[in-house]
Amino acid sequence: MAGKMLGVSPNPVETPQDVLMREIAAEVGREGSYRLTNVAVYFGKEGQPAADPYFDGEGPDRVGCELCGECMTGCRKDAKNSLDKNYLYFAEKFGARIFAENRVVDIEPLGPGGSEGYRVRTRKTTGLLRGRRGLAFRAKGLVLAAGTLGTNKLLLDLKRRGRLPGLSEHLGRYARTNSETLLGVRSLAAGADYSRGVAITSSVHPDDDTHLEPVRFGRGHDAMVALVAALTDGGRRTPRLVRWLANEIRHPLRHLRMRKPWGWAQETIILLVMQTIDNDFRLTTRRPRFFPLVRVLAAERGSDRRSPTWLPAGNDFGRRLARRIGGVAANVVSEVTMNAPITAHILGGCSFGPTPEEGVIDERNRVKGYADMIVCDGAQIPENLGVNPALSIAAFAERAMSFVPPKKPVRYLSAERRWGTEGLLTKNAVPSRAPEPLSS
Structure with missing residues (x-):
């Protein structure tokens, strides 16, 4: 159902980057792994408004994708199927209130383990008085969906301050990446332009563990040029830093041209390289040495499975x-x-884990030790997916919400009946529960 709600469809436009990806895949004997991506974008008539094409007229109008490449920095053309065009749109349409530009800073359980609900406080995140007191709510249950970093930082802060002392000691552990690195390849040919298309248009697997996608930004999005360094392999006896300096000195003019700030986005093909080989680290909070008055989220080494800083493939x-x-x-x-x-x-x-000693949430995404509190974002993902995780996160969230009983009769979209998914998100609903014991 997540794919239906997000309007996922195959990218219909093979761009010059994609042709290059296919040709190089064939060069390394992996042409069969090449495919165009599935993306949450409306491909109607380019630049032309269209009545809601997904929800039988109940959703917002869209505009056909102009292939401007600005998906990553926020589609301004109403072609990208972002959450404000589907889940949030219908939540608000059916009565939910959305309080933008507020960050939750405090959750106070009412009764043992939140058995009588929670008091929630926010702070404003914008304006001249940013950080001033925001809003206060009382809720029977909570859904935490602030993204991996936001949810972990909030819960770590609340545990440290004693607001939620019963949170599992596993909180923050086994965070991970997609075992990925980023590369950029900038053309030095006159007139090169790789900015046309959606953000990610194709993918290949140069070996069984590695998944590689070309990424683009729209014209003028050139600030990332500040992040580049001459391509240098790791894993050798001579320190990588020394070999990088040698590479820069060996071809100074080429590397200066690579750093030319104007035109970088349109002349560069970014390669997102991901692997299914797992890694992990631990998220925690600490005071930075140079800003000791605040606490920030930080990463500490977990097991010996470290995130890579280069991938040979x-x-x-x-x-x-x-x-x-x-x-x-x-x-x-x-x-x-x-x-x-x-x-x-x-x-x-x-x-996930069967007991608080083994995990933060249970198989229904419920936070152990607290009643009616669930996690529905990237913080719940238990393994390295090796691919873009957005659709998996949405599917996990839908499954978690299917266990929550509705407060009032459910209003279904006509599109849900057409998809055959009517009732899917309520079929597993169970009554509210008391908090689980804090130890097994």
């Missing part, structure tokens, strides 16, 4: 791509100079 693919377009390949500067990984998909921290 990715660097090899980047070099092959650079040769084909007459360009220069680059890694992210923090990976090369500080051995610090970068990620576009941070997941976990609120792991």
Whole structure:
């Protein structure tokens, strides 16, 4: 159902980047792994308004995708099926109130383990008086969906302050990435333009563990040029930093041209390289050395399965791509100079487990030790997916909500009847429960 709600459909436009991806996949013997992506974008007549094409007229109007490449930085054309076009749109239409620009800073359980509900306080996140007191609510139950970083930081702060002392000691543990790295390949050819298309249009698997996608930003989105460093492999005796400096010195003009700030987005193909090989680390909060008055979310080493700072299959693919377009390949500067990984998909921290000693939430996403509190975002993801996780997160959230009994008769969309999903999100509903014991 998540795919239906988000309007997922195959990307219909094969761009020059995709042709290059297919050709390089064939070059390494993996042409069969090439495919165009499924994306949550409306591909109607380009730039033309259209009546709601997904929900039998009950949803908002859309505009046909203009292939401007600005999906990552916020579609301003009403073509991307973001949450305000589906889940949030219908929630508000059917009576929910949305309080934007507020961040939850306090959750106070009422009664043992929240058995009588919760008192929630927020602070404003915008304006000249940012940080001032916001709103206060009382709720019978809570859904935490602030994203992996937001949910983990909130719960870690509440546990440290004694508001939610019964949270599992596993909180923040087993956070992970998609074992990924980012590369950029900038063409030095005159007139190169790779900015047309949706953000991610295709993918290949250069080996059994590695998943690689071309990523684009729209014209003028050139600030990421500040993150690049000459492509340099890791894993050798000579320190990577030394070899990077040698690479920069060996071809100074090429690398200066690579850093030219104007035109970077349209002349560059970004490669998102992900692996299914698992990794983990621990999220915690601490006071930064130079800003001791605040506490921030930080990462600590978990097991020996560390997030990678380079992937051989990715660097090899980047070099092959650079040769084909007459360009220069680059890694992210923090990976090369500080051995610090970068990620576009941070997941976990609120792991599943049968007891509080083994996990933060149960198989229905309920927070252990507290009544009617559930987690519905990337913090719940229990393993490295090796792919973009948005659809999986939405599906997990729908499953979790299917166990929550509705307060009033459910109003179904006519599209749900057409899809055959009517009643899907209430079929598992069970009565509210008392908080579970804090230890097994």
